[in-house]
Amino acid sequence: SQKIEQNSEALNIQEGKTATLTCNYTNYSPAYLQWYRQDPGRGPVFLLLIRENEKEKRKERLKVTFDTTLKQSLFHITASQPADSATYLCALEQDGGYNKLIFGAGTRLAVHP
Amino acid sequence: GAVVSQHPSRVICKSGTSVKIECRSLDFQATTMFWYRQFPKKSLMLMATSNEGSKATYEQGVEKDKFLINHASLTLSTLTVTSAHPEDSSFYICSARLAGRGNIQYFGAGTRLSVL
Numbered sequence: 001s002q003k004i005e006q007n008s009e010a011l012n013i014q015e016g017k018t019a020t021l022t023c024n025y026t027n028y029s030p031a032y033l034q035w036y037r038q039d040p041g042r043g044p045v046f047l048l049l050i051r052e053n054e055k056e057k058r059k060e061r062l063k064v065t066f067d068t069t070l071k072q073s074l075f076h077i078t079a080s081q082p083a084d085s086a087t088y089l090c091a092l093e094q095d096g097g098y099n100k101l102i103f104g105a106g107t108r109l110a111v112h113p
Numbered sequence: 114g115a116v117v118s119q120h121p122s123r124v125i126c127k128s129g130t131s132v133k134i135e136c137r138s139l140d141f142q143a144t145t146m147f148w149y150r151q152f153p154k155k156s157l158m159l160m161a162t163s164n165e166g167s168k169a170t171y172e173q174g175v176e177k178d179k180f181l182i183n184h185a186s187l188t189l190s191t192l193t194v195t196s197a198h199p200e201d202s203s204f205y206i207c208s209a210r211l212a213g214r215g216n217i218q219y220f221g222a223g224t225r226l227s228v229l
Contacts, residue, residue: 034216044218
């Protein structure tokens with residue numbers, strides 16, 4: 001069956017450090033992968049999209065990599081700040097299209113001053 | 114741009130009543146909207162795909178008579194939880210796709226439903 005796995009344990013890091021979150025998937029052949037941020041009691045907010053032919057994508061302090069051989073995406077936040085504390089979700093389009101996104105359970109990031 | 118508004122943000126109702134949740138795309142037209150349900154510390158679970166001018170497509174296991182979806186215009190989709198029961202208490206979130214932006218979805222702020 002198709003699965004998306006994110007580390008369910010919270011990631012605690014010190015302000016200024018780089019946070020790295022992992023998204024692994026099985027039984028998918030996604031054309032692209034997306035990352036979203038979700039704050040408590042709020043809807044997710046789109047951050048980045050990376051296509052299968054892109055190894056790396058950057059946006060300000062964010063960097064995403066996509067390894068279709070390992071079936072893994074890494075999400076990095078450099079120079080992390082307490083305001084970066086949130087849950088980060090990865091998402092793939094369901095095989096067959098239909099425009100449906102399947103989300104991972106998310107990893108909660110806590111950046112401590 | 115690409116703002117999605119969802120109302121109400123929170124609703125408390127008695128068991129047996131029906132609750133309507135609205136999802137509006139404020140600055141773009143959305144032929145497709147999605148409705149999700151989220152349990153605490155769990156992933157978003159897609160309930161249905163709402164298509165403007167046609168019937169919604171429900172995911173397996175979601176009761177279409179329980180969760181009525183209407184997408185009457187290009188900017189509005191509604192989800193009605195009929196005859197709500199305590200087990201329907203959850204966080205409901207809608208999203209909309211923006212044409213030309215691939216499958217990036219723009220989400221509403223969510224509705225916290227509590228059924229007493």
